[in-house]
Amino acid sequence: MIAEDQESGAAAGAVPHVVIVGAGFGGLYAAKALADAPVRVTVVDRRNHHLFQPLLYQVATAVLSPSDIAQPIRSILSGQKNVSVLLGEAREIDLDARAVVLDGERLGYDALVLAAGTSHAYFGHDEWEPFAPGLKSLEDAIEIRRRVLLAFEEAEREKDPVRRKALMTFVVVGGGPTGVELAGAIAEISRFALAEDFDRINPTKARVILLEAADRLLLTFPEKLSKKATAALERLGVEVRFGKPVTEIKPNVVCLGAEEIPAGAILWAAGVKASPLTRSLGAPIDRAGRVLVEKDLSIPGHPEAFVVGDLVSLTDSREKPVPGTAPAAMQEGQWAAANILKSVTGEATLPFHYRDRGNMAIIARGSAVADIKGLRLSGSIAWLAWAIVHVLNLIGYRSRLVVTIHWVWSYLTHQRGARLITNRASPSHTV
Amino acid sequence: MIAEDQESGAAAGAVPHVVIVGAGFGGLYAAKALADAPVRVTVVDRRNHHLFQPLLYQVATAVLSPSDIAQPIRSILSGQKNVSVLLGEAREIDLDARAVVLDGERLGYDALVLAAGTSHAYFGHDEWEPFAPGLKSLEDAIEIRRRVLLAFEEAEREKDPVRRKALMTFVVVGGGPTGVELAGAIAEISRFALAEDFDRINPTKARVILLEAADRLLLTFPEKLSKKATAALERLGVEVRFGKPVTEIKPNVVCLGAEEIPAGAILWAAGVKASPLTRSLGAPIDRAGRVLVEKDLSIPGHPEAFVVGDLVSLTDSREKPVPGTAPAAMQEGQWAAANILKSVTGEATLPFHYRDRGNMAIIARGSAVADIKGLRLSGSIAWLAWAIVHVLNLIGYRSRLVVTIHWVWSYLTHQRGARLITNRASPSHTV
Numbered sequence: 001m002i003a004e005d006q007e008s009g010a011a012a013g014a015v016p017h018v019v020i021v022g023a024g025f026g027g028l029y030a031a032k033a034l035a036d037a038p039v040r041v042t043v044v045d046r047r048n049h050h051l052f053q054p055l056l057y058q059v060a061t062a063v064l065s066p067s068d069i070a071q072p073i074r075s076i077l078s079g080q081k082n083v084s085v086l087l088g089e090a091r092e093i094d095l096d097a098r099a100v101v102l103d104g105e106r107l108g109y110d111a112l113v114l115a116a117g118t119s120h121a122y123f124g125h126d127e128w129e130p131f132a133p134g135l136k137s138l139e140d141a142i143e144i145r146r147r148v149l150l151a152f153e154e155a156e157r158e159k160d161p162v163r164r165k166a167l168m169t170f171v172v173v174g175g176g177p178t179g180v181e182l183a184g185a186i187a188e189i190s191r192f193a194l195a196e197d198f199d200r201i202n203p204t205k206a207r208v209i210l211l212e213a214a215d216r217l218l219l220t221f222p223e224k225l226s227k228k229a230t231a232a233l234e235r236l237g238v239e240v241r242f243g244k245p246v247t248e249i250k251p252n253v254v255c256l257g258a259e260e261i262p263a264g265a266i267l268w269a270a271g272v273k274a275s276p277l278t279r280s281l282g283a284p285i286d287r288a289g290r291v292l293v294e295k296d297l298s299i300p301g302h303p304e305a306f307v308v309g310d311l312v313s314l315t316d317s318r319e320k321p322v323p324g325t326a327p328a329a330m331q332e333g334q335w336a337a338a339n340i341l342k343s344v345t346g347e348a349t350l351p352f353h354y355r356d357r358g359n360m361a362i363i364a365r366g367s368a369v370a371d372i373k374g375l376r377l378s379g380s381i382a383w384l385a386w387a388i389v390h391v392l393n394l395i396g397y398r399s400r401l402v403v404t405i406h407w408v409w410s411y412l413t414h415q416r417g418a419r420l421i422t423n424r425a426s427p428s429h430t431v
Numbered sequence: 432m433i434a435e436d437q438e439s440g441a442a443a444g445a446v447p448h449v450v451i452v453g454a455g456f457g458g459l460y461a462a463k464a465l466a467d468a469p470v471r472v473t474v475v476d477r478r479n480h481h482l483f484q485p486l487l488y489q490v491a492t493a494v495l496s497p498s499d500i501a502q503p504i505r506s507i508l509s510g511q512k513n514v515s516v517l518l519g520e521a522r523e524i525d526l527d528a529r530a531v532v533l534d535g536e537r538l539g540y541d542a543l544v545l546a547a548g549t550s551h552a553y554f555g556h557d558e559w560e561p562f563a564p565g566l567k568s569l570e571d572a573i574e575i576r577r578r579v580l581l582a583f584e585e586a587e588r589e590k591d592p593v594r595r596k597a598l599m600t601f602v603v604v605g606g607g608p609t610g611v612e613l614a615g616a617i618a619e620i621s622r623f624a625l626a627e628d629f630d631r632i633n634p635t636k637a638r639v640i641l642l643e644a645a646d647r648l649l650l651t652f653p654e655k656l657s658k659k660a661t662a663a664l665e666r667l668g669v670e671v672r673f674g675k676p677v678t679e680i681k682p683n684v685v686c687l688g689a690e691e692i693p694a695g696a697i698l699w700a701a702g703v704k705a706s707p708l709t710r711s712l713g714a715p716i717d718r719a720g721r722v723l724v725e726k727d728l729s730i731p732g733h734p735e736a737f738v739v740g741d742l743v744s745l746t747d748s749r750e751k752p753v754p755g756t757a758p759a760a761m762q763e764g765q766w767a768a769a770n771i772l773k774s775v776t777g778e779a780t781l782p783f784h785y786r787d788r789g790n791m792a793i794i795a796r797g798s799a800v801a802d803i804k805g806l807r808l809s810g811s812i813a814w815l816a817w818a819i820v821h822v823l824n825l826i827g828y829r830s831r832l833v834v835t836i837h838w839v840w841s842y843l844t845h846q847r848g849a850r851l852i853t854n855r856a857s858p859s860h861t862v
Binding site for chain 2: 087157
């Protein structure tokens with residue numbers, strides 16, 4: 001129970017020390033794949049919980065609670081005797097000295113798995129962030145929920161009809177899976193869950209605008225499914241607009257060139273950038289900061305250091321570009337772990353081979369699109385497939401049961417169980 | 432759907448306007464009792480949700496999620512046609528003009544129900560609050576959860592054994608029901624839920640200290656049950672200390688005269704004070720700021736203005752002092768509503784009669800004390816009674832089902848489902 005000196009790597013004993021930075025899908029699956037292996041593992045994360053990110057938009061839109069989709073990293077890994085978990089932020093990776101630099105601590109390693117993930121990218125306009133939060137953490141989700149619900153509350157108290165209309169306008173920037181989910185979910189809240197609850201306003205008249213600078217939604221899907229998604233959103237009353245990039249975001253105003261859209265809440269789902277850790281590596285990175293790794297997922301020149309998850313920029317052994325998705329991160333985490341064990345026994349590492357099991361995006365209750373090895377589904381069958389895949393992949397029986405209950409309840413009643421405005425006592429923002 | 436002018440009371444039509452300030456148990460039960468009555472009702476609260484406060488300590492100790500015990504006020508009251516809900520903070524009550532002053536709005540009323548509740552009292556030492564948070568809101572509960580869980584995480588990283596021991600010491604100030612619940616729950620977390628999850632520290636060695644300045648716990652209970660509660664806490668490993676008031680609180684240090692107790696987290700459960708609104712009334716108040724109301728719950732000299740819930744200081748029609756509990760608040764809310772309807776029809780109001788249904792306090796899994804009309808229960812039978820009463824009183828079928836699942840799961844596995852550290856990205860506090 002008492003601390004070993006974690007400073008030293010192999011020197012501490014015969015057992016090699018693997019440090020995993022980040023306990024998202026990539027890092028967690030690497031740690032699990034090293035269970036019972038002849039290594040000791042330290043997982044470092046600045047949060048105490050693993051987050052099931054594919055359902056994060058449901059926290060932002062009041063269907064689920066934070067604890068439904070987040071689990072303490074310690075309790076996930078507590079059965080695994082060779083793993084230690086540390087709460088802390090990796091500030092730098094010293095590849096030459098083989099050490100991860102934390103606040104006030106250096107963790108020496110024999111092998112590294114870098115799985116620190118991505119954050120929002122505002123394309124050089126970080127000043128937009130306070131006005132248009134993105135969706136990456138539980139705090140982000142709670143903030144988005146707060147802003148959307150608060151806009152309706154402020155509209156109820158607003159007497160000026162122009163300002164009231166502005167408060168009831170929601171703009172989602174970016175038509176990828178997260179933007180589609182958020183726009184669909186906000187339209188559903190206003191059409192159903194909130195419909196009967198106000199006196200002075202009619203929530204079903206809320207405008208939801210989804211802005212995509214390209215000419216279609218869900219660029220990673222076949223064009224036919226993009227069209228289906230657009231049509232499904234439009235049936236819900238979402239205004240989908242293509243081809244005009246956002247030129248500026250001010251408090252409660254989105255600008256598209258000369259056009260200004262006043263809004264009660266603006267949400268950002270337009271881009272991600274790699275953890276700043278990759279810039280300290282001295283390794284080749286792409287424009288988004290992702291590492292151009294070797295085919296075996298290692299950093300060029302550092303066969304003991306692997307990168308997994310959204311930080312990876314790679315075309316795999318069959319020349320397929322690997323997407324930044326949860327399934328790809330899980331596979332990379334396991335692959336990196338396998339390659340580390342090969343290095344330990346002196347075997348050659350293997351080039352990563354991505355198994356593409358398909359692509360899904362949810363639009364609303366009973367509506368999704370899925371592209372599974374050429375099989376293109378939409379509507380309620382795609383939605384059912386989405387729901388099953390996501391419940392089965394949640395960690396922990398309790399989460400699966402509780403999430404299923406929330407979904408069934410929400411499906412039957414159109415209500416939202418987590419309609420809480422927290423973290424600010426009083427309404428504070430104005431149009 | 433479009434706003435009526437809420438400025439005017441009776442002038443707006445024949446229907447009297449009742450304004451209810453606060454949607455805790457008192458305010459909510461007043462609003463419900465006015466369903467289908469010939470009045471229109473406006474409920475004002477600075478939060479969008481009603482909170483089931485008796486279970487708040489379970490959010491603070493990671494058993495339940497915020498949304499399990501909080502419901503939007505709008506959705507609770509959405510079936511009630513004569514009620515409007517406004518999110519806003521009442522800044523002042525103008526009894527003479529019969530108006531509630533909000534930010535940028537005045538709400539005229541014909542009858543008032545003041546149910547604004549209490550906050551923590553630090554007995555003239557408000558500077559202690561940042562070092563020893565109390566438990567009144569969801570934000571408080573999340574902050575307490577964050578501090579307790581973070582202390583264990585910091586202890587895991589701490590190399591100095593003295594500082595490590597300090598981080599693993601938890602001090603709860605105040606031996607009323609909240610203090611007893613918190614101390615018991617923290618002892619349980621450390622003995623069971625966290626026991627296996629750390630490498631460098633042994634969470635079962637955590638010290639939990641409960642400080643009570645008087646000579647026994649749970650002063651509102653019979654002495655025999657106080658002793659049972661003390662014994663039950665001591666069996667869990669809690670150090671219960673009597674008779675020494677806290678003289679100072681500094682960051683992570685509690686002082687009892689010359690004795691200093693370094694701690695990883697300090698929680699305050701030692702006292703409450705009335706909402707500052709009561710001081711603006713010009714009505715007689717007691718030392719804690721509670722209103723010395725007439726027997727019918729009205730403010731002296733203002734028969735149209737009623738006070739309910741924790742803001743009331745009263746001995747009832749049978750000369751029994753009315754406690755500041757949830758059941759008393761519910762009864763007062765209903766009573767005030769009935770008296771308002773009597774005034775409307777010109778009948779005389781009735782003096783409040785408190786029906787005492789008993790008193791319960793929970794200590795830990797399978798352990799509680801209850802005093803039900805002289806029947807004194809302790810141990811698992813009291814605990815079962817406590818669980819049933821609390822589940823049945825939760826608002827909403829979904830909450831009842833989900834809370835029951837969480838409890839059964841927690842009871843069987845000793846685990847905590849909501850062990851999340853949120854609102855701060857990284858560890859930040861130090862001993």
